[in-house]
Amino acid sequence: MRTGTVERIAGVLVGAEGLALVGIVVWQLAAIAAGDTGFIASAIALVVLTLVGAVAVIAFSVAIVRGRSWGRSGGIVTQLLILAVALGAATGAYAHPLIGLALAVPALVTFVLLVFAARAAGRAASAAAE
Template identity: 45%
Template sequence: MRAPRLALASAAVLAAEGAALLVFALIELIGLGAGDASSLPTALALIVLTLVGAAALFAFAVGVRSGRSWARSGGVVFQVLAVTLALASLTVQPVVWLFVLAVGLPGAVGFVLLVASARAEGGSARAD
């Protein structure tokens, strides 16, 4: 079964977020190599967890594209966490608007697309 357009758009957002996390992990790794880390074990743990998050987002993207409900559920959790992180960052002074928008907007768009995709696939399943 081919995924509908909403599922493809949702998968694209999840894959883009996964790619962003990969870039962030690479930046962390370069910083570690430059000696910017105050604690090596903590820096390594952060890099590993960032890579795990990126792998999860890529897995959710593939799953959403193939119509798996577990992938939509996991994707929704990541989107809610992204929006929550963006909203929480509004309390930091001065507010870094670029971060708020770069994390919050894709999270909100991804959430809306995932929910719309689930509704569309649920409606087509009931029609069959």
């Protein structure tokens, strides 16, 4: 299936989020190596979970670029999770509203692009069925 510009841009943005997660994994590994962890078992578990998330988000990115619906669905869920984290960063006892905003704006843009890509794919499927 041929993908449109919106879908390719959304795929690149989701891929950038996946690469950011890889960066977080590197940061976590550096913290473990420096001894900045309270419990090594928890730190390793967090690294593994973050790496699994990074692989999943990168897989969503590749699937979006290839026009697969499961990639768009996974990308939309990823954006909603990022928005939840942004809300948590912007509110609460240790709130950092600018960090919340820095997380929320790209997630909102990517979310909108993914919804447009899904609608375009739906129209294309309807046209092909006729």
